[in-house]
Amino acid sequence: MKTNGTRESLPTVTVRLWHADAVVLFDWLMSTDLNSVPVTHPAQKQALADLLSRFEWAADVDVTGCTNEEIAVAQAAVAKEMGW
Incomplete structure (x- = not known):
């Protein structure tokens, strides 16, 4: 695939x-x-910086305004699913 070198392409x-x-x-x-x-x-x-920027502008992911409580709940949920 040929591109013109811009990230959008x-x-x-x-x-x-x-x-x-x-x-x-x-x-x-x-x-x-x-x-x-x-x-x-x-x-x-x-790539990590790019991932962060995608989270910031993704319309379908509302993570930028999470409260400390919501973050703690998410951390607990993810840790619960670790299985290792």
Whole structure:
């Protein structure tokens, strides 16, 4: 597939997440210094930043306005489902 190099022209994928997972991931990404996350390639850090920005503008995922209580409930739900 040829593209003109802009991000808008690149192929995309759709990832379905449990809402609680999205809340936990968004909260973690908002509170994490991406410069301290161990990466083996700079693109990994950029991909995390891109994920954060997608959460911020995704119309179908309301995670940006979650309260501390909602985050705690989501964390408990996700931790309950860990199974390891």
